[in-house]
Amino acid sequence: MKGVRKTSSIACLIGLIVIGLMPAASALAGDSRKDPNEIGSRNVSKGVNLYSIEREMALGKQLALEVEKQAKVIEDPIIAEYLNRLGQNLVRHSDVTFPVSFKMIESEEINAFTLPGGFIFVNSAILKLSDNEAELASVLAHELGHAAARHATRQATREQVINLSAIPLSVFGGIAGLAVRQLAGITAPMAFFHFSRAFESEADQLGIQYLWKAGYDPNASVDMFERVESTERKRPGAVSKLFRTHPQTAERIEKTQKDIEQLLPQRSEYTVNTSEYEDVRSRLYEITKPKVSDKDASVPTLSRHYSVDRD
Numbered sequence: 001m002k003g004v005r006k007t008s009s010i011a012c013l014i015g016l017i018v019i020g021l022m023p024a025a026s027a028l029a030g031d032s033r034k035d036p037n038e039i040g041s042r043n044v045s046k047g048v049n050l051y052s053i054e055r056e057m058a059l060g061k062q063l064a065l066e067v068e069k070q071a072k073v074i075e076d077p078i079i080a081e082y083l084n085r086l087g088q089n090l091v092r093h094s095d096v097t098f099p100v101s102f103k104m105i106e107s108e109e110i111n112a113f114t115l116p117g118g119f120i121f122v123n124s125a126i127l128k129l130s131d132n133e134a135e136l137a138s139v140l141a142h143e144l145g146h147a148a149a150r151h152a153t154r155q156a157t158r159e160q161v162i163n164l165s166a167i168p169l170s171v172f173g174g175i176a177g178l179a180v181r182q183l184a185g186i187t188a189p190m191a192f193f194h195f196s197r198a199f200e201s202e203a204d205q206l207g208i209q210y211l212w213k214a215g216y217d218p219n220a221s222v223d224m225f226e227r228v229e230s231t232e233r234k235r236p237g238a239v240s241k242l243f244r245t246h247p248q249t250a251e252r253i254e255k256t257q258k259d260i261e262q263l264l265p266q267r268s269e270y271t272v273n274t275s276e277y278e279d280v281r282s283r284l285y286e287i288t289k290p291k292v293s294d295k296d297a298s299v300p301t302l303s304r305h306y307s308v309d310r311d
């Protein structure tokens, strides 16, 4: 009896392995969202959505204004222009059908987020954490995946946490305030920022396709996941709670590696880095260097206590 059971579990295991080795062609069959040759001519935002694109953009604009009022957006023209140019290059190689903006927030917390209607914000900690242009682009590409697939409003629709379809534009300010408090780390149910695992996974999959299409090495996304994971291990609290709601890193890395192999045709050359990236990154360090006079004033207002040493 025991022997029989053993045999059947081995058979099962073989079955799984065979499925795991299915060729790329069958993985692509019938799902244009997985085919990078279809970028731009497929609809990745399909799904129930209470918001028209106009309403989504109006809502995003209000939320973005609120974020910009409360967070410190880096206005240095060289950094801002570089980030936007990097982003717009990805936009041209994506499925997005509306204008997208990219701004950098001065913050040492590792975070990036996408508001409805294509307003993408990246904390400066992301640029510092990245090691080359492709890695920085991988974060923008993932966020762009959320924007293109309209995850924010589809999620809000799905969860029906806040039925904005009944709320006039004039009261968006209150909702924007709530969103900003959420971004600041205060817990509140905010459908716009807590994407489901399926949406996160889809943004990863779209992100590597956009990265590849724009000529970057898609493996940079895996390198960046590993960097985030190791930072989280060494410096608990350095990675924003919102950023940590992304799928478990080990699982995410494994899936992304598999997607790169199965979905993306090999290119003979990839862009990994540029001297401009290096210049912009050094400039960021220069701009955000604490001033001598700030030294005494830099007493942390919030201290975190950890009972477990995660190192």
Ligand SMILES: [Zn+2]
Pocket: 142, 146, 195, 200, 203, 246
């Ligand atoms: Zn995400």
